[in-house]
Amino acid sequence: xxxxKETDPGEGRRASDRGRYGRLTRERVLATALEVVxxxxxxxxxxxxxxxxxxxxxxxxxxYAAGKGALLDGLVEAFYQELEEDLTAKRQEExxxxxxxWRQELKHIALATHGVALRHPNMVPLLATxxxxxxxxxxxxxxxxxxxxxxxxxxxxGLGDRRTVEVHRAFTAWxxxxxxxxxxxxxxxxxxxxxxxxLGLHRMPAQEFPRLRATxxxxxxxxxxxxxxxxxxxxxGS
Numbered sequence: 350x351x352x353x354k355e356t357d358p359g360e361g362r363r364a365s366d367r368g369r370y371g372r373l374t375r376e377r378v379l380a381t382a383l384e385v386v387x388x389x390x391x392x393x394x395x396x397x398x399x400x401x402x403x404x405x406x407x408x409x410x411x412x413y414a415a416g417k418g419a420l421l422d423g424l425v426e427a428f429y430q431e432l433e434e435d436l437t438a439k440r441q442e443e444x445x446x447x448x449x450x451w452r453q454e455l456k457h458i459a460l461a462t463h464g465v466a467l468r469h470p471n472m473v474p475l476l477a478t479x480x481x482x483x484x485x486x487x488x489x490x491x492x493x494x495x496x497x498x499x500x501x502x503x504x505x506x507g508l509g510d511r512r513t514v515e516v517h518r519a520f521t522a523w524x525x526x527x528x529x530x531x532x533x534x535x536x537x538x539x540x541x542x543x544x545x546x547x548l549g550l551h552r553m554p555a556q557e558f559p560r561l562r563a564t565x566x567x568x569x570x571x572x573x574x575x576x577x578x579x580x581x582x583x584x585x586g587s
Contacts, residue, residue, distance in 0.1 A: 373413060378403065378414065379420075381403055382423070384402070385398060385399060391471055395417070422488075422489060424472060425480070426490075428469060428475075430491040432462055435461045451508075452581075454502050455516075455520055455581065456581050458499065459524050464574075466531075476528070477525060480492070500517055535548060537549025537552065548566065553565075
């Protein structure tokens, strides 16, 4: 196909966006892309594969994402949108307004983020890489609302401007770092019942990495929400 035709409006209409589930929407495209990443990992996502999942030609997807980068940004947006929905549902379930204890509110946000990350562990690296490459003002509204929520909470609690920035930075760094460590890839042979062989410790020279080999099995375990909350308590001085 000639290069110019990819951006020609008339040609775009020929690539029908009516798939096996009806006409596409941006929400459906992103939801299906998230399913692909959950199942096959980030390396398993392509416009061609996504088109196949939706029952349309890959070209039809360019109406909803200008390219692979825009699709990845959309996945980050979907992650934060799911977080926003979880926070809203939890607050309605508990039937009380936002509390006065800003530390508890930050912990509530962190635990909800951890919950979404556990549902979509393959997404967590994107939270760092896409935000590193996307300027603040160009980030999706759902991502910006996440920062706005924390800043408004701290400002409303009476923290000064400098302290608000310090706490926001510390909270964001700890939460993202914790998720990256918690969900990092560890298994070399996932089906291997012996932990040492499952982690591939025989691939690490014992003389060069003695402490890492001795500690790897313990590092393979997850700290969970309990250690996440304990770390926040220590960080925020609760």
